[in-house]
Amino acid sequence: MLIDTRGALPSRTHFLPLDRIEARTLPAKTVAEAKKIAQSYGEECWLATELIRHDNSPGLEKAFQTVFGSIIICESSKVAEKITYGNLRATTVTLEGDKYTSVGTASGGFRGDKSNNYLRLAKAYRQWKSESAQKHALIKTLKAEIEALNQAKADADQLNLRINSIDGRLDLLQLSIDNNPREMLANDLQRIDAELAEIDERSAQAAPREDEEKKAKQELKAAQEALAALGDEVQRSKAALAQKRADVTESEKAISEAQESIKKLQDDFEEIKREIAAKDLEQKAVKAEFDAVKSRLEDLRGEKRKKEEELREIKKQGEEARKESIAEAERCKELKEKYSHYKEQASNMAKQYQHAMREYRWLADVEDQLAVKGTDFEFPSGFTADKGKKDVDDLKERQDKLSRNLNVKAMNLLAQAEDSVMTLLKKKETLYKDRKTLQETIHKLDEKRKEEISKAYHQVTKDMSSIFSTLLVNADAKLEPPAGMTEHQGLEIKVAFQGKWKESLTELSGGQKSLVALSLVLAMLKFKPAPLYILDEVDAALDISHTQNIGLMIKKHFTNSQFIIVSLKEGMFNNANVLFRTSFAEGTSRVDRFASKN
Numbered sequence: 001m002l003i004d005t006r007g008a009l010p011s012r013t014h015f016l017p018l019d020r021i022e023a024r025t026l027p028a029k030t031v032a033e034a035k036k037i038a039q040s041y042g043e044e045c046w047l048a049t050e051l052i053r054h055d056n057s058p059g060l061e062k063a064f065q066t067v068f069g070s071i072i073i074c075e076s077s078k079v080a081e082k083i084t085y086g087n088l089r090a091t092t093v094t095l096e097g098d099k100y101t102s103v104g105t106a107s108g109g110f111r112g113d114k115s116n117n118y119l120r121l122a123k124a125y126r127q128w129k130s131e132s133a134q135k136h137a138l139i140k141t142l143k144a145e146i147e148a149l150n151q152a153k154a155d156a157d158q159l160n161l162r163i164n165s166i167d168g169r170l171d172l173l174q175l176s177i178d179n180n181p182r183e184m185l186a187n188d189l190q191r192i193d194a195e196l197a198e199i200d201e202r203s204a205q206a207a208p209r210e211d212e213e214k215k216a217k218q219e220l221k222a223a224q225e226a227l228a229a230l231g232d233e234v235q236r237s238k239a240a241l242a243q244k245r246a247d248v249t250e251s252e253k254a255i256s257e258a259q260e261s262i263k264k265l266q267d268d269f270e271e272i273k274r275e276i277a278a279k280d281l282e283q284k285a286v287k288a289e290f291d292a293v294k295s296r297l298e299d300l301r302g303e304k305r306k307k308e309e310e311l312r313e314i315k316k317q318g319e320e321a322r323k324e325s326i327a328e329a330e331r332c333k334e335l336k337e338k339y340s341h342y343k344e345q346a347s348n349m350a351k352q353y354q355h356a357m358r359e360y361r362w363l364a365d366v367e368d369q370l371a372v373k374g375t376d377f378e379f380p381s382g383f384t385a386d387k388g389k390k391d392v393d394d395l396k397e398r399q400d401k402l403s404r405n406l407n408v409k410a411m412n413l414l415a416q417a418e419d420s421v422m423t424l425l426k427k428k429e430t431l432y433k434d435r436k437t438l439q440e441t442i443h444k445l446d447e448k449r450k451e452e453i454s455k456a457y458h459q460v461t462k463d464m465s466s467i468f469s470t471l472l473v474n475a476d477a478k479l480e481p482p483a484g485m486t487e488h489q490g491l492e493i494k495v496a497f498q499g500k501w502k503e504s505l506t507e508l509s510g511g512q513k514s515l516v517a518l519s520l521v522l523a524m525l526k527f528k529p530a531p532l533y534i535l536d537e538v539d540a541a542l543d544i545s546h547t548q549n550i551g552l553m554i555k556k557h558f559t560n561s562q563f564i565i566v567s568l569k570e571g572m573f574n575n576a577n578v579l580f581r582t583s584f585a586e587g588t589s590r591v592d593r594f595a596s597k598n
Contacts, residue, residue, distance in 0.1 A: 018063060021062055026047065045092075047072060048069070074092050128279065132283070135276055352427075356417070457479060467526075468495075472549070479491045518538055532562050534566075547567070552575065578594070
C-alpha cells in the first residue's frame with residue numbers, strides 16, 4: 001500500500017521483507033583477521049552489527065545482519081584500505097565516513113568540524129559507556145571488599161572481646177593459682193612431716209600410735225597426688241595462655257593490615273568517585289553535543305524535505321512548461337502546415353478561378369455580382385447543405401423531365417459552371433477566413449519580432465559602447481536609428497571622441513573604422529554568445545596600443561568563451577593564455593606551444 005499510494009512516501013525509501021531475506025555476515029575468521037590487522041597499526045575495528053543496539057527481535061536481527069553484517073568499521077583509512085584491498089576483500093567504512101569496496105571504488109569523505117562526526121561521537125559515547133561500566137564494576141568490587149573488611153573488623157572486635165575475656169580468666173586463674181591449696185598442702189605436708197617425726201619419736205614410746213602413723217602416711221600420699229594433679233593443670237593453663245596471647249598478637253596484626261587496606265580502599269573509592277564525577281561531566285558535555293548535533297540533523301532533514309518539496313514543485317512547473325512549449329510548438333507547426341495548405345489551396349483556387357473565367361467568359365460580366373447580396377448570384381437565407389442537396393435532387397429530377405426538350409450538353413455545361421462558381425465561392429470564403437487568421441499570426445509574429453529587435457538593439461548598443469571604450473580610451477560608439485525612423489526601420493553607427501559625436505564614419509581613420517566594425521561584431525556575438533571564436537588578423541590595420549587593447553577587451557568581456565586569434569603583433573601575444581608559433585625550417589613546418597606564466 002505504501003508503494004502503490006501516490007505521495008505516501010516523500011522521498012526514496014528502501015524496504016526489506018523480513019520473511020524473505022537471509023542473514024549475511026562475514027565469517028568469524030575474517031573478522032578476527034581484520035582485528036589483527038587493526039591491532040598491528042595500534043587501532044581497533046568492529047563488525048558494524050557489534051555497534052548497533054536493537055530490541056533483539058529475530059526479524060530485526062536478520063535485517064541488521066543483511067544490511068550491516070558484511071561491513072567492518074575502521075578508525076582510519078589506512079586500516080580500511082589494508083582490509084579491503086588485501087586478502088580479506090571486505091567492505092569497510094571509516095569513522096570519517098569514507099567507504100571502500102573490494103571492486104576498487106571509494107566514496108564518502110569528511111567535511112566540516114570533526115565534532116559533528118556521528119561515528120566519532122558514537123565511538124566516544126561507546127568508550128564512555130565501557131569505561132563507566134568498568135568503573136561501576138570496580139565500585140561494586142570495592143564495596144564487596146569493604147563489606148568483607150567490615151566483617152573482618154567485626155570478627156577482630158569479637159576476638160578482642162574474647163581476648164579481654166581470656167585475660168580476665170587468666171587473671172582469675174593466676175589469682176586462683178596464688179591462692180591454690182598447694183601451699184596449704186605444702187604446709188600440711190610440713191605439718192605432717194613434723195607430725196611424722198613426732199610420731200617416729202613417739203612410736204618407740206607407744207605402739208598404739210602405729211595406726212595413726214599409717215593413717216597419716218595415707219593422707220600424705222593423697223595430698224602428694226592432689227598436688228601433682230594441680231601442677232599438671234597449672235602447666236596446661238600456662239600453655240593455653242601462651243597460645244591465646246599468640247592468637248591475640250596475630251589478630252591485632254590482621255586488624256592493623258585490614259585497617260590499612262580499608263584506608264587504601266577508601267582512598268581508591270574517593271578517587272573513583274572523583275573520576276566518575278569527571279566522567280559524568282564529560283558525559284553531560286558529550287550528550288549536550290550529541291543533542292545539538294541531533295537537533296541540527298533534524299533541522300537539516302526538515303530543510304531537506306522542504307527543498308525536496310520545492311524541487312518537486314519546480315519539476316512539476318518545468319514539466320507543465322515543457323508540455324505547454326511542446327503544445328505551442330505543435331500549434332505553431334499546425335498553423336504553418338495549415339498556412340501552407342491554405343496557401344496552396346488559394347493558389348489552386350486562383351488557378352481554378354482564372355480557368356473558370358477563361359472557360360466561362362460570361363462570368364466576367366457578372367464577376368462583381370458573385371456572392372453579393374441582392375443579386376442573382378447571392379446565397380439564399382437559410383441555405384444549408386441538406387437543402388442544397390435536396391434542391392440539386394429536385395433540379396436533377398426536373399432536368400430528367402425537361403431533357404427531351406432541352407440541349408443536354410448546354411445544360412451540363414451550365415451545371416458544371418454553376419458548380420464551379422459555388423465551389424469557388426466557398427473556397428473564397430475559406431480563403432478570407434484563413435487570410436484573417438494568417439494576418440493575425442503575422443501581426444503577432446511581427447510584434448514579437450519588434451520586441452526581440454528592440455531587446456537586441458539596446459543590448460548590442462550597450463555592449464558596443466563598452467567594448468569600443470575599452471579599445472579606444474575617451475571614445476564611445478552607439479547604434480541609433482536615423483532621423484524620423486525607429487530601430488525597426490534601420491540603424492546607423494555613431495562615434496564620439498572626447499564626448500563629441502561625429503556626423504559620419506567618413507571622418508574616421510582606417511584603424512578607427514576597423515575598431516568600430518570589430519566592436520559591433522563582438523557586441524552582436526556577445527548578445528548570442530558562442531563557446532569558441534576564431535579571428536584572423538583583426539589587428540592588421542591597428543597600431544600596437546590598439547592591439548594591446550583588443551587583448552584586454554577580450555579578457556574583460558568574454559570570460560566564458562574561448563578565442564583562437566591569428567595575429568602577427570606582439571601586443572596580442574602578451575594577452576594570450578596559450579601561444580602557438582609556426583615556423584618553417586629545413587623544409588618542414590613546425591608549431592611550438594607556449595603557455596602563459598600568468
